[in-house]
């Protein structure tokens with residue numbers, strides 16, 4: 001059984017039909033990447049998975065750990081161990097690094113309560129402690145008293161990822177974590193993603209930066225105009241000049 005499975009998903013913003021028969025799966029333990037150009041449907045796919053509305057999923061099914069989550073609320077999906085780090089990195093700029101991490105814990109407790117009240121849900125995977133997070137991100141430990149708004153772009157990205165890890169996370173969805181970052185900083189964020197993956201969290205990474213994503217991914221999907229046009233290993237995509245040229249421009 002795949003950890004995450006989308007089958008023939010059709011998603012709409014109002015009458016705009018965006019995702020068309022999207023079928024993809026993410027296996028436990030892997031780093032899977034969804035690549036595509038501007039407006040191809042990457043963020044829409046992540047929103048459809050995490051339960052964010054819009055878009056409306058009008059056809060097809062999304063399963064997480066075998067359970068149908070297609071019509072579920074974001075809070076209930078998150079309580080099951082799926083966390084999304086959105087493109088805009090949602091950290092609280094006027095709060096310190098430590099306060100941002102503390103708030104992530106408070107919202108975790110709330111979503112666990114939702115989970116327990118559902119009865120059937122197993123809330124078995126507890127998120128990382130603050131110390132464990134600081135062990136992963138030494139740079140955040142060094143800056144724990146600094147206001148998040150004064151961190152560099154890469155550090156803010158790390159803080160956003162760290163906040164997600166403080167919650168119960170078996171599957172981490174990352175929306176363009178390299179956006180706007182200089183190459184050296186991309187390498188740092190890449191290292192952090194690798195360490196998280198090695199510690200057992202499965203990752204679905206959405207990127208426009210195909211070169212960086214192929215570096216880190218085990219498997220890749222390419223999406224174009226809302227349809228999946230390639231599925232294979234990162235190695236296979238690297239060798240597929242036509243797909244890279246036509247859909248990724250690299």
Ligand code: ATP
Pocket residue numbers: 013016018036037038039040041042043044045054208
């Ligand atoms: P990018 O790399 O630029 O973030 P993307 O692949 O993530 O692109 P999406 O954000 O999923 O692309 O957008 C897919 C399509 O859906 C685009 O044509 C976009 O204009 C449209 N779209 C996105 N959000 C909305 C919305 N809230 N209402 C209407 N259309 C939307």
